[in-house]
Amino acid sequence: MKQFFCAIWNHIEYFFILVLFAGVFYLSFNSGSFVRSESPIDNPNYYANKIFDRSYVHRIDISIAEKDYEDLLANPTRKTRYNTIVTVDGEKFENTSFSTRGNASLFAIADDKNSDRYSYKINFQKYNDNQYHGLDKLLLNNLFADASYMKDHIAFEIMRASGVASPLTSYTEVYINGKLQGLYLAVEDIDESFLKRNNFPQGTSLYKPEALGIDHSKLEQLRESLPEGEKLNVETNPASPNFRFEGSDLVYIDDNPISYPAIFDNAINKTSAIDREYLIQSIESLSDISLSDPADFWDVDALSKYFAANTFLSNFDTYTGTPAHNYYIAAAKGKNTLLPWDYNLGFYDVWIDAKTESGIEYNKEGINWPIDNPLADNNIKTRPAWKLIHNNSNYLEKYHTSIQNLLDNYFINGECTKEINEVSELIRPYVNADPTRFFTADEFEDGVKVLRAHTLLRADSVQKQLWGLIPSARKGTIDITNEPIDQ
Numbered sequence: 495m496k497q498f499f500c501a502i503w504n505h506i507e508y509f510f511i512l513v514l515f516a517g518v519f520y521l522s523f524n525s526g527s528f529v530r531s532e533s534p535i536d537n538p539n540y541y542a543n544k545i546f547d548r549s550y551v552h553r554i555d556i557s558i559a560e561k562d563y564e565d566l567l568a569n570p571t572r573k574t575r576y577n578t579i580v581t582v583d584g585e586k587f588e589n590t591s592f593s594t595r596g597n598a599s600l601f602a603i604a605d606d607k608n609s610d611r612y613s614y615k616i617n618f619q620k621y622n623d624n625q626y627h628g629l630d631k632l633l634l635n636n637l638f639a640d641a642s643y644m645k646d647h648i649a650f651e652i653m654r655a656s657g658v659a660s661p662l663t664s665y666t667e668v669y670i671n672g673k674l675q676g677l678y679l680a681v682e683d684i685d686e687s688f689l690k691r692n693n694f695p696q697g698t699s700l701y702k703p704e705a706l707g708i709d710h711s712k713l714e715q716l717r718e719s720l721p722e723g724e725k726l727n728v729e730t731n732p733a734s735p736n737f738r739f740e741g742s743d744l745v746y747i748d749d750n751p752i753s754y755p756a757i758f759d760n761a762i763n764k765t766s767a768i769d770r771e772y773l774i775q776s777i778e779s780l781s782d783i784s785l786s787d788p789a790d791f792w793d794v795d796a797l798s799k800y801f802a803a804n805t806f807l808s809n810f811d812t813y814t815g816t817p818a819h820n821y822y823i824a825a826a827k828g829k830n831t832l833l834p835w836d837y838n839l840g841f842y843d844v845w846i847d848a849k850t851e852s853g854i855e856y857n858k859e860g861i862n863w864p865i866d867n868p869l870a871d872n873n874i875k876t877r878p879a880w881k882l883i884h885n886n887s888n889y890l891e892k893y894h895t896s897i898q899n900l901l902d903n904y905f906i907n908g909e910c911t912k913e914i915n916e917v918s919e920l921i922r923p924y925v926n927a928d929p930t931r932f933f934t935a936d937e938f939e940d941g942v943k944v945l946r947a948h949t950l951l952r953a954d955s956v957q958k959q960l961w962g963l964i965p966s967a968r969k970g971t972i973d974i975t976n977e978p979i980d981q
Contacts, residue, residue, distance in 0.1 A: 541626055657799045677925060801868070803900060
């Protein structure tokens with residue numbers, strides 16, 4: 495008997511090897527969620543090669559209980575999360591959260607009797623620990639107020655060309671319970687998976703500042719809670735001197751986190767008291783550089799690239815605009831920066847409603863908006879993060895260099911025009927077949943033409959401002975005119 499057990503012990507390693515291979519064999523054929531050809535844990539770019547493959551238009555199917563869908567259509571502004579089955583390019587994900595999303599655009603569609611084309615959020619992790627190949631959340635943008643279908647997409651490409659960490663995008667047809675809803679822009683949510691893909695330091699805190707006065711959902715909830723006949727006493731006009739930004743403008747108030755609800759009530763990931771204290775110190779450094787060097791808190795290189803691209807885009811629905819929203823703060827020790835978001839009103843809110851004889855309207859003010867004073871209200875004290883760049887000659891030089899690099903890397907070499915042309919060719923048949931589109935097929939063609947011309951004209955103006963051929967400060971710049979480039 496003793497010899498028998500000795501023989502077993504001498505070959506025990508072969509037994510464990512056999513068990514290991516048997517386990518791998520079983521997982522490979524029985525559990526695709528455990529064994530993949532490429533692990534999203536090892537490669538955070540894995541999902542970038544799936545839903546964000548831009549070489550074709552994707553398909554997303556939402557299977558939602560009829561009673562839930564009826565409730566969604568009846569109460570879209572509540573942003574209720576529904577348990578659904580989501581199929582992405584034929585790959586099914588059960589127990590997935592599905593809800594409406596948006597702010598002003600959401601309420602605009604809710605008030606429109608002729609449309610129920612909402613933007614949506616898909617959360618793969620809400621009801622379980624699942625992910626879409628490493629992606630936490632996927633947003634479906636309804637392309638509201640965008641005849642070209644690509645202002646957000648091109649804006650994020652411009653940001654990326656400037657060296658700014660930006661959400662990935664692609665185009666997808668969206669079906670709900672088998673019915674085509676239209677062509678949407680799929681957008682990577684700025685969340686933990688975004689931070690990982692872009693190699694942010696571990697422990698980076700994320701915030702999406704939004705003052706109460708322009709948060710439509712919170713305002714609606716407050717109105718519903720008031721006694722009958724009582725009006726809500728909140729200033730909703732950001733241009734009013736009584737408007738409370740609550741920290742969204744990054745102006746220092748005091749050391750109490752309660753004074754910054756626009757920031758800390760809108761934290762994206764879990765934050766601690768230490769995180770909040772650090773960000774308040776960072777904000778204070780912007781407002782009083784005598785206390786500490788802002789560069790100890792803020793990544794000046796990253797900020798210069800953000801402002802370079804944002805200024806090119808002439809967007810006033812963001813930090814540099816009147817509302818001071820539609821941007822993210824990524825806060826990490828000595829590496830704080832701003833991240834881009836929501837550019838459907840970018841490119842100086844290019845519209846095609848005001849027709850010329852040719853059917854195209856070029857906005858000369860937006861084309862020539864000054865690069866050295868990009869703020870909507872022309873008051874540098876109201877946006878201290880920009881003031882940091884503007885008032886330091888070395889940082890301003892970094893900013894100008896970032897603008898020149900952007901021009902060289904994306905406009906002078908023709909990459910932007912090429913991208914607009916290729917995307918318009920890709921999506922044209924889907925736009926024409928879109929049953930819920932906001933614009934006609936002819937307006938889409940005009941929108942593409944305006945966007946292409948606007949970017950060329952803007953690049954020409956920005957280059958001339960850098961060379962000193964036209965003013966780069968507010969005085970006189972927006973009076974300079976360019977001849978429209980008809981491309």
